Amino acid sequence: MIKIRKFNKSDIPKITHLWNQNVKHDLMTEALLFEKTFADPDFRASLTMIAGEDKPVGFMQGLYRVTATREKIGWIKLFFVVKKFRRQGIATLLLQRIEDLLWGEGVSEIRIMDSNPNYFQPGIDPFYTEAIAFVERNGYKKFADTANLIADLNRDLNTASEVNALAGEGIEIRRAEEKDRAQLAEFLSLKFPSWEKEVPAAFQNRPTSLHLAFYNGRLGAFSAYDVNNLNTGWFGPIGTDKVFRGKGVGGILLKRCLQDIRKQGHKHAIIPWVGPIPFYMHYVNARMHRVFWRYKKERNK
Numbered sequence: 055m056i057k058i059r060k061f062n063k064s065d066i067p068k069i070t071h072l073w074n075q076n077v078k079h080d081l082m083t084e085a086l087l088f089e090k091t092f093a094d095p096d097f098r099a100s101l102t103m104i105a106g107e108d109k110p111v112g113f114m115q116g117l118y119r120v121t122a123t124r125e126k127i128g129w130i131k132l133f134f135v136v137k138k139f140r141r142q143g144i145a146t147l148l149l150q151r152i153e154d155l156l157w158g159e160g161v162s163e164i165r166i167m168d169s170n171p172n173y174f175q176p177g178i179d180p181f182y183t184e185a186i187a188f189v190e191r192n193g194y195k196k197f198a199d200t201a202n203l204i205a206d207l208n209r210d211l212n213t214a215s216e217v218n219a220l221a222g223e224g225i226e227i228r229r230a231e232e233k234d235r236a237q238l239a240e241f242l243s244l245k246f247p248s249w250e251k252e253v254p255a256a257f258q259n260r261p262t263s264l265h266l267a268f269y270n271g272r273l274g275a276f277s278a279y280d281v282n283n284l285n286t287g288w289f290g291p292i293g294t295d296k297v298f299r300g301k302g303v304g305g306i307l308l309k310r311c312l313q314d315i316r317k318q319g320h321k322h323a324i325i326p327w328v329g330p331i332p333f334y335m336h337y338v339n340a341r342m343h344r345v346f347w348r349y350k351k352e353r354n355k
Contacts, residue, residue: 056111056144058151061102063092069104069113076134079181080174089284090132091115094172101155103148111139116152117169118161122247128153128161129169133185145188157353166194166349168327171252172282176200176327177346186347194349203325203334204343205289207316211309211338216302225298226271227306230256230264234273238266241273246293253291255281265310267294267303274298277307279315279323287320290327305337312338 061069066084073082091097096117105112114133118126130152135145156164166189168176177200178185190196217227230238235257242250256264256278267275275294282288289311294304315323324343325334334340 056105056147057107058103058105058148059107060099061091061104061113061115062099063088065104065110066091068110072110072113072136073134076137077182079179082174086174086283086286090172090174096172101152103151105135105144105148111136112144112148114145114148114152116156116164118156118159119169122250126159126161128156128159128164130164130166131169132167132174140184146192149192153351161353163350163352164194167346168348170248170327171255174283175344175346176202177348179344179346189349192351194351196347196349198348200327200346200348201331201342202344202346203328203331203340205312205323205325205334205338205340207312207321207323209338211313211316213306213309213313216306220301220303220306223301224270225301225303226268227303227310228266228268229310230262230266230276232257234266237273238264238276241276241295242293245295246291249291249293252281253278259284261314263311263314265307267298267307269297275303275307277304277311279311282326285318287315287318287323289315289323289325304333308334308337 066087070082070084070087091102096119098117101116103114104110112135115131116128117131118128120126133145153164166178167173180186220227242253253276256262259280263280264276264278266273275298277292279289292304292308312323325340328334
């Protein structure tokens with residue numbers, strides 16, 4: 055009988071190693087696993103479990119978040135089972151235990167992986183056929199799909215002339231500073247509430263991984279990177295108020311972030327959970343990279 059126990063910080067090296075042996079298209083560092091688990095403000099040790107005592111054979115992380123409307127949403131954020139131990143009911147045992155706890159917390163639904171603002175991937179890549187079969191066998195229904203783009207950073211990303219030209223129209227584009235926090239919070243609350251928790255994480259980085267655009271001193275657009283999956287070349291989110299649209303502001307902000315990502319030593323940038331594909335293709339020739347299926351299970355009425 056496989057024993058189930060809680061995940062501890064001392065497990066990070068071992069679980070990272072096993073993850074990389076068994077989830078080969080989405081490699082993990084110890085720092086990144088810490089970010090996804092203990093560094094998540096909603097992390098709960100009671101919802102993060104290992105199958106196997108001294109020799110782990112499976113791992114699953116659950117959590118829930120409270121939305122702005124006070125709704126509780128649950129997630130299965132990360133999971134794997136060592137290959138030679140699959141199809142023995144281990145993942146199902148972990149899932150059932152975490153589901154029972156999440157339903158007990160009063161969540162209205164449980165989703166798979168897309169745990170914004172701190173998430174690893176925005177769903178399951180259908181390449182992982184066993185994972186797709188596993189969640190569908192356990193009652194999860196596909197409700198959407200999304201994609202990640204990839205941008206080659208070996209290109210001209212200089213925006214100096216464009217920034218100077220817009221300055222003549224009263225538009226200032228610059229890196230965010232600490233003094234911008236309050237105005238940014240108000241802007242996100244009014245225009246992009248889905249990113250209220252994600253974007254401010256940029257202020258923790260050095261340099262601040264956030265670029266802003268102002269019109270006569272009023273914030274109208276932003277672009278961020280390294281607010282999720284730190285130091286992996288992860289771009290976004292980005293948002294532009296309608297007052298700036300059609301002026302190329304979004305493209306400038308995008309390029310400024312990609313310049314920073316290139317300076318970190320990355321050759322490519324990942325644009326995850328992508329919305330306007332033509333926008334990214336136009337400005338940086340971003341190409342389709344990964345596709346993800348999104349799943350959820352609703353609470354029984």
